[in-house]
Amino acid sequence: MNTSPAKGVGALDNDEMLLVLQQSLTKKRVLIVDRHPPAREALRLMLGALGVTAVHGAGNSAEVIRQVKGNRFDIILSDFVLDDGRDGQQLLEELRHAHLIPLSTVYMIITSERSYTNVVALAELAPDDYLIKPFTAEQLQGRLVKVIYKKHILHRIYEQIERGALQEAIAACDRVIQQQPSYMYDALRFKGELLHQLGKTREAEEVFRRVLEGRVVPWARMGLAMALRDRGALDEAEQMAEQVTQEAPDFLSAYDFLASVHEAQGRLEDAQHALQRAADASPHNTLRQRMVGDVAARNKDMLTAEKAYGKVIERSKGSSLRTVDDFANLSRVLVERGQVEGSRKIAAEMKREWRGDKQAELAALVTETLCLHAEGAKDKAQAMVAQALELQRQVAAEAAEKGKHPSQRLAVDLAHACYATGQAGEGARIMRQVAAENHEDQHLISHITQVFEQTGQGDAGKAILDEVGKEIIELNNRGVLAARSGDLAGAVQLLIQAAEQVPNLQFLVNAAKAIYTLMDQQGWDNDLAARALSYLQRAQRKDRKSAKVASARQLYMTVAKKYGMPTENI
Incomplete structure (x- = not known):
C-alpha cells in the first residue's frame, strides 16, 4: 500500500479544506498501542511535530x-503485533463487538510491508486504514x-446509529449518496445493513443488488445472501455465500x-466444517472459536468442542470477551468425555480468575455435581446440587x-445436574423457565433438547417444550387480539403481564x-415510558x-421525538 499523502479525493484538493483538517488534527485525542515503549515514544514525538499533544499510550490489550x-479517543493507532499472541485486528473486533469505541473513532493499524498482505487478508472488520513501516x-x-x-462526511450516519435512530441513519445515508458520490458505496453499505437490521429485507436486497450492478464486492454479495436467507431462500443464499x-x-x-x-437446513456437520475453515484461517478470533465449540457440541463431536473451547480460554486471557460460560462450556465437555479430573482443574481455574463472582461459584458447583455423578458418588452429588x-x-x-442477564447456558447445566441426581421436578422447573424466556434462541433450545435426551427425559422434555410453546402463543395472542380490536390500553396491560410473566425477547418487544403506540395516540406518560425503555x-x-x-427502538425514537422528550443511547 502506498503511504504517501492522499491526492484526488474530492474536497481534499481544496487547499483551504486541507488546512482546516490539518488544524483539526491538533485537537484530537490519540491512543498509541504498541508493546515496545520506545516505539510508542517515537510515534508520540511524530504526532507532537504535527501539533497533536493529547496522546496516550498502551502496551497491551x-x-x-x-x-x-x-x-x-478520536484516533487509535495500533501496531499489528500485540502482546500474548493477539493482534491489532483482533483488538479492533473486540472494541467494536463490545461497543467500547464509537464508529467515529479512527482506528489505524501499523504494520510491516512483509506482513501487510496477511493483515489485509484477515481483515473481516476492516480498520479505517493501514500504515506501513517505516513512514x-x-x-x-x-x-x-x-x-x-x-x-466527517459520514458523521451524521454514525450519530444516528449510536442514538438507535436507524430510520434517521438511513436518511443520512441517502444524503451522502446524493451529495458525496466519492463515498456513495460507504453509505450504501450502511444503508443496506440498517434496512436489514430493521427487518426490511426486500429493501435491503435492492440496495445490495444496486451495489453489485456497479461494483462486485464481497460485502455486497454477503448482504444480498443475508437478505435471501431472511426471506427463506436458503438454497440461493447458500450459493451466493459459496460464491x-x-x-x-x-x-x-x-x-x-x-x-x-x-444449520437452518439441518446440516450440522457441514455447519461445523464451514466454521472450522474460518477458524483455521483466523485461529486467534475468540468469537469464532466459541462458535466452533458450540456447533461441535450440538453435533456431538466432543473432541473438537474441547479443543475449540480450550482455545477460547487460552486466547481470551485479559480480554473483555472472556466469560464464565467459556469455562463452564469446557468443563461440561470434559465431563462428557470422561475426563473428570480435567473438568475439575478448569473449574478451579475459573474460581481463581473469577474470585468473588457468584455465577462462577455456581458454575463450579454444577461442574462438581456432574463430576460426582460421573464417579457414582450419588449422595455427594445430591448435596452439591442442593x-x-x-x-x-x-x-x-x-x-x-x-x-443483568444471568447465564442461560449455566441454568441448563444446573437443570442437567438436577436430572442427573434424581431431582426431576427442579430440573423441569428450570428448563421450563429457560425455554420460555429464550424460545427464539434455537441454539439454546437445541442444547436443552440434548440434555433431555442425555438424562433419559426425551419424551417428558418434548412435552415441556410443546407446552411452553402453546403458552407463549396464547399469552401473545391475547394482547395482539386486544390491540387489533382497538383496545390499546387493554393490549398494553395484557402485554405487560406477559412480559413480566415470561420476559422473553418477543414479549419484551411487544x-x-x-x-409506545398507546403514547403516540394518547400522550407521553413518564411511568409507562420508563417501563417500555x-x-x-x-x-x-x-x-x-x-x-x-x-x-421497537425506532418506534421509541419516533414517539419520543414527537413529544420533545430526550432519548437514551441504547
Missing part, C-alpha cells in the same frame, strides 16, 4: 480496554487527514454465514437487582411497542442485532 472505558510524519498526517475527512468463499476466500464472515444456513440450587436463587436475585433494554441484552428490537 488489557490496558487498551481500561483506557477506552475511561476516555473517548514519515508527513505520510502519517496525510493518511490521518484523509480518514478524518471521511469520518464469495470462492472469489474472496479470505472474507471469513462468509463461512460463518454458510454455517448458519447449513447448594447449587440455593446459590442460583441468589444469582437470579442479584442479576434482577442490577438489571410490550414496549404497545406502550426497561423492556427495550432487556430485549436488546438478549439479542442486540434482532430486527424486532431495532423496530
Whole structure:
C-alpha cells in the first residue's frame, strides 16, 4: 500500500479544506498501542511535530480496554503485533463487538510491508486504514487527514446509529449518496445493513443488488445472501455465500454465514466444517472459536468442542470477551468425555480468575455435581446440587437487582445436574423457565433438547417444550387480539403481564411497542415510558442485532421525538 499523502479525493484538493483538517488534527485525542515503549515514544514525538499533544499510550490489550472505558479517543493507532499472541485486528473486533469505541473513532493499524498482505487478508472488520513501516510524519498526517475527512462526511450516519435512530441513519445515508458520490458505496453499505437490521429485507436486497450492478464486492454479495436467507431462500443464499468463499476466500464472515444456513437446513456437520475453515484461517478470533465449540457440541463431536473451547480460554486471557460460560462450556465437555479430573482443574481455574463472582461459584458447583455423578458418588452429588440450587436463587436475585442477564447456558447445566441426581421436578422447573424466556434462541433450545435426551427425559422434555410453546402463543395472542380490536390500553396491560410473566425477547418487544403506540395516540406518560425503555433494554441484552428490537427502538425514537422528550443511547 502506498503511504504517501492522499491526492484526488474530492474536497481534499481544496487547499483551504486541507488546512482546516490539518488544524483539526491538533485537537484530537490519540491512543498509541504498541508493546515496545520506545516505539510508542517515537510515534508520540511524530504526532507532537504535527501539533497533536493529547496522546496516550498502551502496551497491551488489557490496558487498551481500561483506557477506552475511561476516555473517548478520536484516533487509535495500533501496531499489528500485540502482546500474548493477539493482534491489532483482533483488538479492533473486540472494541467494536463490545461497543467500547464509537464508529467515529479512527482506528489505524501499523504494520510491516512483509506482513501487510496477511493483515489485509484477515481483515473481516476492516480498520479505517493501514500504515506501513517505516513512514514519515508527513505520510502519517496525510493518511490521518484523509480518514478524518471521511469520518466527517459520514458523521451524521454514525450519530444516528449510536442514538438507535436507524430510520434517521438511513436518511443520512441517502444524503451522502446524493451529495458525496466519492463515498456513495460507504453509505450504501450502511444503508443496506440498517434496512436489514430493521427487518426490511426486500429493501435491503435492492440496495445490495444496486451495489453489485456497479461494483462486485464481497460485502455486497454477503448482504444480498443475508437478505435471501431472511426471506427463506436458503438454497440461493447458500450459493451466493459459496460464491464469495470462492472469489474472496479470505472474507471469513462468509463461512460463518454458510454455517448458519447449513444449520437452518439441518446440516450440522457441514455447519461445523464451514466454521472450522474460518477458524483455521483466523485461529486467534475468540468469537469464532466459541462458535466452533458450540456447533461441535450440538453435533456431538466432543473432541473438537474441547479443543475449540480450550482455545477460547487460552486466547481470551485479559480480554473483555472472556466469560464464565467459556469455562463452564469446557468443563461440561470434559465431563462428557470422561475426563473428570480435567473438568475439575478448569473449574478451579475459573474460581481463581473469577474470585468473588457468584455465577462462577455456581458454575463450579454444577461442574462438581456432574463430576460426582460421573464417579457414582450419588449422595455427594445430591448435596452439591442442593447448594447449587440455593446459590442460583441468589444469582437470579442479584442479576434482577442490577438489571443483568444471568447465564442461560449455566441454568441448563444446573437443570442437567438436577436430572442427573434424581431431582426431576427442579430440573423441569428450570428448563421450563429457560425455554420460555429464550424460545427464539434455537441454539439454546437445541442444547436443552440434548440434555433431555442425555438424562433419559426425551419424551417428558418434548412435552415441556410443546407446552411452553402453546403458552407463549396464547399469552401473545391475547394482547395482539386486544390491540387489533382497538383496545390499546387493554393490549398494553395484557402485554405487560406477559412480559413480566415470561420476559422473553418477543414479549419484551411487544410490550414496549404497545406502550409506545398507546403514547403516540394518547400522550407521553413518564411511568409507562420508563417501563417500555426497561423492556427495550432487556430485549436488546438478549439479542442486540434482532430486527424486532431495532423496530421497537425506532418506534421509541419516533414517539419520543414527537413529544420533545430526550432519548437514551441504547
